[in-house]
Amino acid sequence: MIWEIKLLALILVIICAIAAINVKDLLGAAIIFGIYSFMMCVQWLAMGAVDVAFTEASIGAGISTALMFAAIFRTTRRTKD
Amino acid sequence: MEDFLTQLTSKYNFWAYIVLMMIGLYAMIAKGNLIKKLMGLGIFQTAIMLFYVAIGSKAGATIPILLDTHSKELIDFADYINPLPHVLMLTAIVVSVATLGVALALVQRIFDVHGTLEEDEILEKIKNP
Amino acid sequence: MHDVVLTLLPLLLGAFLATLAGWTRSVLAYPVGAIALLTSFGFAVKLLCSVLAHGTATYLLGGWSPPWGIVFVVDTFSAGMLVLISASALFTFLAFRAEILDHFAEKSAAFVALFMLTVAGHMGIVATGDLFNLYVLIEVAALSGYALLGFGTGRSPLASLNYLCIGSVGASFYLLGVGYLYMLTGSLNMADLARIIAASPVTVSMHGAVGVILLGLWVKMALFPFHGWLPGAYGMTSPVSATLMAPLTTKVMVYVVIRILISVLPGASIPDAIPAVAVTLATAAIFVGSVMAFRQTDQRRMLAYILVAEVGYMVGGVFIGNRTAMTGAMLHVFADSLMTLTLFMAVGSIARQRGEMTLGNLSGLFRTMPFTMAAFVLGAMSMIGVPPLFGFFSKWYLLSGALASGQYVFMAGLLVSSLVNVVLFFRLFETAFFDAPGESVRDIEHWSRVTPLAIVAVLLIVAGLSSGLIVDRLIAGIIPASLI
Amino acid sequence: MKKAALVAVLLAGAFLILSMENFSSWGDIESPASRHISRYFIEKSYEDTHTPNFVTAVLADYRGFDTMLETVVVFTAALACFLIVRLPSDVCKPGLFYYRHASTGLVVRRRQACALPDEGGAFERVDSDWPPHDVVVTTTCRMIIPFIQLYALYVLAHGHYSPGGGFQGGVIFAASYVLLAVSHDLRTLVNQLTERFTHLLAAAGVLVYFGTGLLGLAKGANFLDYDAVADIMGVSLASGHSLGILFVETGVAMTVTAALVIIFKLLSSRGAVTEGL
Numbered sequence: 001m002i003w004e005i006k007l008l009a010l011i012l013v014i015i016c017a018i019a020a021i022n023v024k025d026l027l028g029a030a031i032i033f034g035i036y037s038f039m040m041c042v043q044w045l046a047m048g049a050v051d052v053a054f055t056e057a058s059i060g061a062g063i064s065t066a067l068m069f070a071a072i073f074r075t076t077r078r079t080k081d
Numbered sequence: 082m083e084d085f086l087t088q089l090t091s092k093y094n095f096w097a098y099i100v101l102m103m104i105g106l107y108a109m110i111a112k113g114n115l116i117k118k119l120m121g122l123g124i125f126q127t128a129i130m131l132f133y134v135a136i137g138s139k140a141g142a143t144i145p146i147l148l149d150t151h152s153k154e155l156i157d158f159a160d161y162i163n164p165l166p167h168v169l170m171l172t173a174i175v176v177s178v179a180t181l182g183v184a185l186a187l188v189q190r191i192f193d194v195h196g197t198l199e200e201d202e203i204l205e206k207i208k209n210p
Numbered sequence: 211m212h213d214v215v216l217t218l219l220p221l222l223l224g225a226f227l228a229t230l231a232g233w234t235r236s237v238l239a240y241p242v243g244a245i246a247l248l249t250s251f252g253f254a255v256k257l258l259c260s261v262l263a264h265g266t267a268t269y270l271l272g273g274w275s276p277p278w279g280i281v282f283v284v285d286t287f288s289a290g291m292l293v294l295i296s297a298s299a300l301f302t303f304l305a306f307r308a309e310i311l312d313h314f315a316e317k318s319a320a321f322v323a324l325f326m327l328t329v330a331g332h333m334g335i336v337a338t339g340d341l342f343n344l345y346v347l348i349e350v351a352a353l354s355g356y357a358l359l360g361f362g363t364g365r366s367p368l369a370s371l372n373y374l375c376i377g378s379v380g381a382s383f384y385l386l387g388v389g390y391l392y393m394l395t396g397s398l399n400m401a402d403l404a405r406i407i408a409a410s411p412v413t414v415s416m417h418g419a420v421g422v423i424l425l426g427l428w429v430k431m432a433l434f435p436f437h438g439w440l441p442g443a444y445g446m447t448s449p450v451s452a453t454l455m456a457p458l459t460t461k462v463m464v465y466v467v468i469r470i471l472i473s474v475l476p477g478a479s480i481p482d483a484i485p486a487v488a489v490t491l492a493t494a495a496i497f498v499g500s501v502m503a504f505r506q507t508d509q510r511r512m513l514a515y516i517l518v519a520e521v522g523y524m525v526g527g528v529f530i531g532n533r534t535a536m537t538g539a540m541l542h543v544f545a546d547s548l549m550t551l552t553l554f555m556a557v558g559s560i561a562r563q564r565g566e567m568t569l570g571n572l573s574g575l576f577r578t579m580p581f582t583m584a585a586f587v588l589g590a591m592s593m594i595g596v597p598p599l600f601g602f603f604s605k606w607y608l609l610s611g612a613l614a615s616g617q618y619v620f621m622a623g624l625l626v627s628s629l630v631n632v633v634l635f636f637r638l639f640e641t642a643f644f645d646a647p648g649e650s651v652r653d654i655e656h657w658s659r660v661t662p663l664a665i666v667a668v669l670l671i672v673a674g675l676s677s678g679l680i681v682d683r684l685i686a687g688i689i690p691a692s693l694i
Numbered sequence: 695m696k697k698a699a700l701v702a703v704l705l706a707g708a709f710l711i712l713s714m715e716n717f718s719s720w721g722d723i724e725s726p727a728s729r730h731i732s733r734y735f736i737e738k739s740y741e742d743t744h745t746p747n748f749v750t751a752v753l754a755d756y757r758g759f760d761t762m763l764e765t766v767v768v769f770t771a772a773l774a775c776f777l778i779v780r781l782p783s784d785v786c787k788p789g790l791f792y793y794r795h796a797s798t799g800l801v802v803r804r805r806q807a808c809a810l811p812d813e814g815g816a817f818e819r820v821d822s823d824w825p826p827h828d829v830v831v832t833t834t835c836r837m838i839i840p841f842i843q844l845y846a847l848y849v850l851a852h853g854h855y856s857p858g859g860g861f862q863g864g865v866i867f868a869a870s871y872v873l874l875a876v877s878h879d880l881r882t883l884v885n886q887l888t889e890r891f892t893h894l895l896a897a898a899g900v901l902v903y904f905g906t907g908l909l910g911l912a913k914g915a916n917f918l919d920y921d922a923v924a925d926i927m928g929v930s931l932a933s934g935h936s937l938g939i940l941f942v943e944t945g946v947a948m949t950v951t952a953a954l955v956i957i958f959k960l961l962s963s964r965g966a967v968t969e970g971l
Contacts, residue, residue, distance in 0.1 A: 010097050017101055017124050021108040026116050026198075033120050040127050047094075048144045048162040049134045050857040051749040052170050058865040059178045060127070063954055066872050067178075070962035071185040072116065075192040079114040080199055094720055096711075103707045109375060110699035122378055129386050136393045139728055140721035145736070146856065147746035156737050159723050163732040164748035166392070168757055169342055171749070172764045173385065175861055175950075176349045179771035182957040183353060184374050186775040187360050189964060190367035203368060215917045222766065222904060229773065229897040233890045271759040273910070273919035277731050280759045320777045327770050334763070346763045353767060357774030367778070393717060396730025406730075418713020 006046045013039045026077040027069070034065035094135040101128035113200045115188050119181060126177045130170045137166035213257040214269035214282045214337060217292055220249040221330035225323040232319020239319035240311060246326055247303055250333070251296040258289040262683060268339070276339070277399035283339035283473075286684045287540060291336045291465055294544060298457045298551045299329040301662040305555055306450040308656075309562065313448055314361075321358070325454065328354035332458045336465060341388045341474070342398045344466065345381065348430070352377050355459065358451040359443045369442030376429060376439045383426030390419030400473045407475065417481045423470065424484060431463035433525055434495035437518045441502075445511035449558030452510065456554050457547040460517060464524045464543055468536075471528065476690045488529035489620055495522030496623035500630040509567040512634060513553055516593065519627050520546050526620050527608045533693050535611025540685045541677060542604035545592070548670055549601055552589030555663050556582050563653045572638065574647025581660045583642060585667035590635040592670050595628050600670050603677040743935040745854045753859065754939040758918045762903050765946050769900050772953035776893075779965035835877035842870040850947045854936060860943035864950025871955050880963055889959070889967060892952045899949030906941045 016036035023029040037060030044053040101124055108121025145164040147156070188198065195203045224246025231238035261267055261284060269282040284292065303310075303325065314321045331351025338344050356377070360370030392398060394415055395406040407416070432440040440460075444452045499519030506512040524546065527539025557567065559582050564571050576583045592601035605624065612621045647653075673680065718725035739751040753761050793802045850863030875883040906923070913922035923941070924934020959967050 007093075010093075014097065014100055014104070017104045020120050020124070021104065021112060021117055026114070029117065029120060033123065036124070037127070040131065043131065044134050047134050047138050048142070049137065049167045049170070050144050050146070051747075051859070051862075052130070052134055052167050052174070054857045054862050055171050055174050055865075056127075056130075058862050058869065059174055060123075062869050063865055063872070063958075064123070064178055064181055066869070067182055067185055067957060067961055068116070068119075070958060071188055074962065074964045075189060075198060078198075079117060081112055081114060081117065095714055095717065099707050099710050102710070103703045106379075106706065107699055107703045109379065110702065111696045115371065118375055122375060125379065126382055129382055129389065132386065133389050135720060136389060136725075136727050137732075138721045139723050142723075144857075145748040147740050147748070150740065150746050156740070158728070158733040158736040161736050161748065163728050164735055164752050165732040166389075166727070167749045168752045168760075171753060171861065172342075172346060172760055175764050176346070176767050179353060179767045180349075180374065180378055182771045182954075182961070183356055183360075183774045183778070184371060185961055186778040186957075187356070187367045187371040187374065189779055189961065190360070191371060193964075194364065194367065207365065212911060212917070219904075219908075219917070222900075225766075226769075226897045226901050226904065229769075229893060230901075233893050270916055271918055272755065273916045273921065274756050278734055279756055314777075316782060317777055317780065320773045324770065324773050324777060327766065327773075342757075343760055343763070346760050346767070349767055350763055350770060353770045353774060357770070357777050360774075360778050390713070393725070393727050396726035396728070396732070398731075406726075413716040415713050415716035418710070421709070421713070 006043075009039055009042050009046065013043055022081075024079060024081070026072045026079050029079070030065060030068040030072060033068065034061050037061040037064065094138075095132065098128045098132040098135065101125075101131065104128075115191065115198045115200065118200075119184050119188070122184075123177065123181065126173065130173055133166040133170050133173075137163035139163060212269070213253055213260060214267050214284050215271065216253045217250055217257055217296065218330055218333055218337065220246045220253070221326045221333070225326035225330070228319050228323040228326065232323070236316070236319055239322045240307065243322040243326060244303060247296065247300040247329070250329075251293070251300050254289070254292040254296045254333075257284060258286075258293050261286055261289040277397050277402040280343050281339040281399065282337045283400070284337050285688055287688045288336045288465075288469075290544065290680070290684045291462075292333055294547055295329065295333050295336065295458060295462070298547060298666075299325070299454060301551070301666055302450065302453045302555065305659050305662040306453065306558065307658060309448065309450045309558075313450070317361075321361070324354040324357050327351075328358060328454065328458075332462045335462050339400045339473075340398055341391065341400060341403070345385050345388060348381050348384070348466075351459070351462070352381065352430075355455055359447045359455060361451065362447045364446065365442065366446040369439065369446050373439040373443045376436060380426045380429030380436070383422055383429060385426075387419050387421075387423030387426060390415065390422060394419065400469075403474050404476060420475060420480055421484060424467065424488075427463055427467050427470075428488075428491070428525070431460045431467070431521055431525075432518060433521055434491045434498055434518070437495065437499070437521070440518055441506075441511050441514040444514040444517070445508060449554070449561050453551065453554040453558050456514075456517060457551040460521050461524075461543050461547045461550075464521070464528070464539070467525070468528055468540060468543075472688060472690055476692060485529040485531055489526050489617060492522040492524075492526030492529070493620045493623045495519060495525070496620075496627045500627045503634055504630060507568050509569065509572070509638065510557055510561070513550075513557065516631065516634075517550065520550075523605070523608060523624065523627075526617070526623075527611060530611055530615050530617055530620070531693070532611050532615050533689060534607055534614060536689050536693060537681055537685055538604050538607025538609075538611050540688075541607055541681060544673070544680065545600040545604040548666065548673060549589050549592045552585055552663070552666050552670060553593065555666065556586035556589060559655075559659050559663065560586075564651075569638065569641055572642050573645030574651065575642035575653075576639075578647055578651060578653035579655050581655055582663060585663045587639070588667040588670055590631070590639075592674070594631045594635065598671060598674050600674040600677060603674060607681075742932060743939065744932040745936055745939060747854055747856065749857075750853050750859050750939060750943075754942050755920065755935055758907075758942065761942070761946065762900075762907065762918070765900055765903055765949050768953045769896055769949050772893075772896055772956040775957045775960045779960050780967070781965045831877050835873055839870050839874055842873070843867060846870065846947075850943060851940075853943055854939065860946030861950055863943075864947035865954065867947065867951040868954035868958070871951075872958050875958065875962065880959065880967070883955075884959065884967060887952075887955055889956075892956050892959075896949050896952035896956065899945045899947070899952060902945030902948065903942045904945075906938055906945070 020032040041053045041056040105121045105125030142162045145161045228239045228242045266285040271280045334347040356374045360367050397403050429436045496519045499515050503512045503515035524539045527535045592599035595602045595605040743751045745751040846863045846866035849858035853859030907918040909922040910919035920935040920938030923938040924931045
């Protein structure tokens with residue numbers, strides 16, 4: 001993969017991580033956390049770790065987000081920080 | 082300075098893992114919301130996975146799946162990326178989702194009991210019920 | 211030949227079958243669990259005998275030889291630990307039959323399965339010879355532990371979530387450290403790593419790796435600044451879970467530290483800062499644990515804070531860096547498990563009759579529950595360090611080891627903590643002995659609860675009297691000769 | 695608190711950066727990590743296991759015990775969630791319950807539902823906090839779901855030759871059921887996969903893995919040694935290992951599917967498993 005794209009993906013990962021913990025709405029944060037997982041998966045794909053990337057795409061970006069959504073839906077989306 | 086730059090460029094993936102890990106750890110310590118803490122934990126764990134996958138990378142090698150299964154030649158280990166860290170991280174990813182599931186279950190129980198997800202409000206309610 | 215793995219497999223099989231039974235014939239879940247624990251205990255004893263006779267046992271899982279495959283390596287010390295863990299789990303399981311069936315009602319099958327899994331996880335941690343496998347086993351043990359401790363009313367889910375966050379961070383740090391070691395050596399097998407590390411030059415990164423691994427394990431074992439989760443988690447959960455987890459988790463983590471120090475890093479030069487920091491933290495843990503134990507009204511929380519101090523004992527002994535102190539720490543792993551088991555079992559029985567465990571609620575116990583209280587007294591005396599009991603001997607080794615290395619503050623900590631224990635326990639005895647029981651008290655001692663408790667309490671005396679034998683046969687051969 | 699956290703985290707970061715000093719640079723072929731044991735896996739695993747995907751070979755064969763425990767971790771998580779959040783079945787569920795009379799369209803509200811009215815009869819349960827279904831979404835999902843499940847099976851079966859395997863296949867299978875629950879309602883999912891069935895499936899999955907391991911013991915070899923599979927099936931050693939990998943991956947997929955569905959059901963219905971996302 002072209003190194004500029006790799007670097008861009010890496011920067012996006014960090015931006016998503018910072019955004020996920022700073023958004024003041026848990027549902028939004030959960031979605032950004034899903035994006036974070038997906039960008040991480042792209043990162044691993046770029047490193048040639050196809051199996052890890054596949055697992056992260058299905059588990060991290062898929063099921064984890066669904067579970068988090070379910071939990072937030074049944075509790076509250078309010079957060080102070 | 083020159084030294085520092087070469088180190089930065091040759092190891093930028095390792096730097097990224099440290100930055101992510103610090104973000105995750107900060108969220109776990111400083112954030113009061115329980116779900117935010119769990120997100121911090123998730124970021125922390127993926128940072129370590131990034132580190133492991135970075136260990137396995139090899140310049141000029143391809144993905145760890147054998148290309149030609151019929152060739153009689155000896156397989157050259159320099160042609161394929163190191164599969165072992167990938168195996169270890171598959172395990173770690175599955176462990177992290179299992180931990181997340183249990184943690185979310187506990188969070189729901191806590192919400193049932195205390196009616197809030199903010200740590201300071203919960204402590205307040207425990208002190209003055 | 212298959213004894214090593216057969217200590218673990220009945221527990222896993224028991225967990226799966228208990229789940230199946232829970233959804234088909236739920237009365238079978240408890241017997242399945244009991245049989246699994248009994249089988250596992252039997253194989254552990256057999257393994258200990260064969261290890262004593264023939265030396266270290268190695269088992270290649272999947273038939274792949276190390277360093278490519280995963281191996282189980284059991285020496286005398288780990289065989290002793292396996293027997294201890296399976297025995298304490300078995301006694302807990304038998305003694306708390308009524309709780310498991312009533313308290314958890316239709317979830318009792320799930321509880322039994324998780325009980326098996328957490329015991330299997332802890333036994334696996336003791337047996338494994340592979341660093342990454344150790345991580346997975348830590349997670350098996352911990353995840354089932356979070357569930358067991360989190361089941362309950364009121365604050366226990368919060369305490370358990372707190373434990374989950376801290377425990378996961380600890381395990382992740384450990385994983386990171388293993389990654390460092392893998393990066394520097396290319397191996398995950400303990401014996402292979404020890405060989406490579408001894409031959410490779412001392413580098414900053416190696417020190418970093420050792421530091422990160424030990425940091426992770428300290429976090430997991432609730433050493434002083436990371437102890438916040440322990441009193442909450444053990445003090446508020448159901449008595450069964452507390453009795454199961456209290457003798458296992460912290461002790462097994464101390465075991466892992468010992469294992470890594472003597473099997474992976476004997477040839478490595480550990481930076482001087484690490485033992486110094488460890489002994490300081492251990493001393494602080496002893497003082498903080500003792501002071502906080504004083505301030506508790508709930509007797510279960512008080513015991514939990516005493517546990518915090520006990521972790522300090524063991525970590526201090528491991529890092530003082532001489533043979534006597536190391537022996538003391540290893541002996542104290544055994545002793546502390548047994549004492550904690552006795553105390554928590556007795557307290558569990560009392561809590562079932564009296565409910566809340568505040569001091570005022572315990573009046574007249576000696577009259578109404580004489581056998582339980584006798585066992586409790588034995589456990590407490592051992593915790594204080596009264597001679598013929600097990601706790602005295604390990605404490606003696608620790609004290610003389612600290613004296614030999616000139617660690618006077620740590621010694622003072624040991625003595626002060628013993629004195630604090632005297633005050634704490636005699637305060638309890640006074641209420642339980644002299645005050646008359648309240649009008650409404652109807653305490654029942656059932657033989658099925660008293661028998662396991664009595665066996666464990668008697669074991670405290672037996673093990674104390676044979677502690678010379680334990681040191682000779684189980685411990686002395688394991689400590690590397692380089693440690694003087 | 696926040697400042698202290700920042701300082702502590704920065705200190706930890708500085709410590710980690712310092713300890714990177716002796717690392718091999720990124721992508722170095724000569725690093726110990728690439729040379730020592732992983733070299734054997736790349737050079738020999740096809741010969742040993744007839745599995746072109748090195749990751750699958752190492753995951754399910756050389757480090758098969760790790761993978762078994764990993765499956766056990768997922769199983770544990772399902773049991774743990776069940777133990778923590780499942781409400782007892784004989785307790786009245788809190789909340790509002792709505793029933794629509796099928797022929798008139800009248801909606802009845804009840805504050806508690808201890809004995810649920812006959813759902814198959816004139817009354818139909820309606821979720822209290824989820825919008826009514828959209829025909830387009832429902833139909834599309836109903837059409838997609840079989841294909842997702844087929845793909846999951848492909849991922850499971852093709853794990854030897856391409857990225858994938860039991861975990862990924864199982865997760866995708868579970869995801870198809872999550873989609874079913876989201877597009878229809880949780881009751882549709884519960885009708886398809888009852889609680890009892892998912893728990894039995896989860897236990898059966900780990901038992902399949904465990905049983906494959908026990909074959910080794912039964913044949914006098916070590917636990918999880920797939921030579922026994924080759925012996926029983928009458929194929930060459932390497933093909934036997936390949937088959938053994940397929941068996942255990944199937945077990946993994948069963949457990950992962952069941953466990954994730956259990957966790958999703960419990961979390962999305964707050965432990966009642968009546969209605970949810």
